[in-house]
Amino acid sequence: MGWADRLFRRKAEPTDADPAKKFSDVGVPELTHPSYARALMLDTGGDRTATVEVQPPGQAPYRAELRSGTTPGSLEGLVIRWHWPVVYDAQQPDVVYALEPPCGPDLPLISAELQAVRDARDLRTATLAEKYPPPPAAQLAVLMRPTASAVHPAWDAVCSRMGLMTTTEAQAVLDNIRADGNGWDRAQAHLYSWGPDVPDDLRMQFGKYISHLYYVAPQGRELDRQSFWTLGIAALMRDLKPSEVEPAVFERVMRPFTDACGPLPDSLL
Known part of the structure; x- marks a missing residue:
């Protein structure tokens, strides 16, 4: 299944082995209580994971782990020590979906892989914004x-x-x-x-x-x-x-x- 197919897939009931229970992943999820926050990229670890600090408005920040390996959930282009917006479900705050901006600085020539991540993340961001508009x-x-x-x-x-x-x-x-x-x-x-x-x-x-x-x-x-x-x-x-x-x-x-x-x-x- 390609990323475009997964992008618009509705989130299935997770199993115990389903990484969506713990990590962000590709797709446009069904969010019961959609919430927006800023996230600070802290570091990248082994096995294609990254640690971020989620900073919800008016609440204490907390750490979450992003999981890479699929587009647009890839860590490609995420910039350490920079903030960017994320969306998550308040009932499952450790599942964080990265939005469009953190795609890395523009260079004279970027790789086809990074451009694919950008395109996929743009699509997901647009769909999420339509389904769950950011709070004014x-x-x-x-x-x-x-x-x-x-x-x-x-x-x-x-x-x-x-x-x-x-x-x-x-x-x-x-x-x-x-x-x-x-x-x-x-x-x-x-x-x-x-x-x-x-x-x-x-x-x-x-x-x-x-x-x-x-x-x-x-x-x-x-x-x-x-x-x-x-x-x-x-x-x-x-x-x-x-x-x-x-x-x-x-x-x-x-x-x-x-x-x-x-x-x-x-x-x-």
Whole structure:
């Protein structure tokens, strides 16, 4: 059975010997309680396995083991010490499905094997996103209340939503910005005219949430990171100094993001 056949196979009842009980595997699963998280690639072991740290929003991180050997569940292209989005069933959290971005940096020429993994993972990611849409920032804000900062909880939620982005979503945000023509550019200039002062620790925090797109996603270096930084700045300013951010300017800046990724936390509205 080829990977394309397995990709759309519905998950069968696992047996004791079925590796799907313990590891991620290929296919588009039936998830009872679909949950999204970021995962940090820790290391690769023998027998085609890898250890990852799964970081669910608002919950304690835990370790899981990925199993390779099939496409798109292959470890090919996964980059150690980088984050990327994953989806899993909350009732079976040790079964983790890697989504599209961690495919390795683009090179002048990549192997046919890596391209096959990319293509297969793209298909699975698209199907999973259609069946189980990633949570919007509004939902993440609720999930993150136990761990969110009391000073800038909405910023935390927006950052976390960007940390779940695939390149397809990121490109949709940028397409929405371009579709708005000069209107978005004028709103961005108005936002920056207030001279937002962002502490270095928050700059680093934000950079980590979008680093998977720029550094390890296919064609990621073609994405305009500055636009995503502007979205984060708008959310942070609205959190910290709402009286200084005109609602119309804020709405215009954030609309490309909300159109692609869903509603914002109530505190930003």
